Amino acid sequence: MTAPGIHPSASVDPSARIGASVSIGAFSLIGAGVEIGEGTSIGPHCSVLGPTRIGRDNRIVGHAAIGGEPQDKKFAGEDSRLEIGDRNVIREFVTINRGTGGGGGVTRIGSDNWILAYAHVAHDCIVGNHCVFSNNATLAGHVSVDDHVILSGFAGVHQFCRIGAHAFVGMGAFVNGDVPPFVMVAQEGYGRPRGINSEGLRRRGFDAARVAAIKRAYRALYMSGAKLDEAKTQLAEIAGDSDDVRAMLAFIEAGERPLLR
Known part of the structure; x- marks a missing residue:
C-alpha cells in the first residue's frame, strides 16, 4: 500500500527514511540511504539518490536530480554524501551532486536558499543560507x-573559488578567483569587480555607516592602484572601526586561489 502523499508510481527504496507529511510526485525515484525531513515536497520525475539527507519543509520541483554521483573522473565509488538544510526551494532540472573522498566527502547546502531552474551544484561545494542561484547558474567542484x-x-x-557573504555575481559572469564579501561582479570576459552590492546590503538592514566602511574598503582594494599587500594594510586600518571590513580581510587572508581583482 502506498503511503499518503506518495504517488503510486513513485519508487521509494525500503531503506529510505521519509518524514511525516512528505509528498513525493509521480514517477520520482527515492534511493537507498536517503532521509527526507517532515513537510518536504518532492515533485514528479525527480531522482534523489543516497546517501543524502534533506531537512524539513523543502520544495523540490519536477525533474530535479539530487544526490547523484560526482562528475569527477577520480571518483571510485567511495563513501560520500549530500546534506541539504531546511526551507529551500529547488526548481526544475536542478542537479546537485554528492561529495568525493578527496574533497571532504560531502556537498552541503544550507537553509532558505532559492536554487532556480537548471542550476548546478557540483561535488564538495559548501553553500550557506539565504542564497539565490538564478537559472543556469553553475558551481564547479569545491566551491564555497x-x-x-x-x-x-x-x-x-571556477572550482575551488570562494564567494564571500552578500556578494552579487551578475548575469553571465564567469568567476575564476575569490570574490570578497559585499562585492558585485559584472561580466567582462571573466567577471570583474564592479563596486559593492549596495542595494542588497540596504535590503538586509545595513545602515549608512556600515555601507560607507565597506565602500572605503572596496576603494582601497580595487580603486587605489595599490598592490594586494598594500591594500590589505589599508583594509587593516579601516577594519579597526568595522566588523564587516574585518570579515573581508579575514576572507582574503584565508584564500588559496588568487583574489578576483
Missing part, C-alpha cells in the same frame, strides 16, 4: 558560497 549571495542567470564559478 557564504550567506546571502546572489548568482545571476548563466553565472559560472
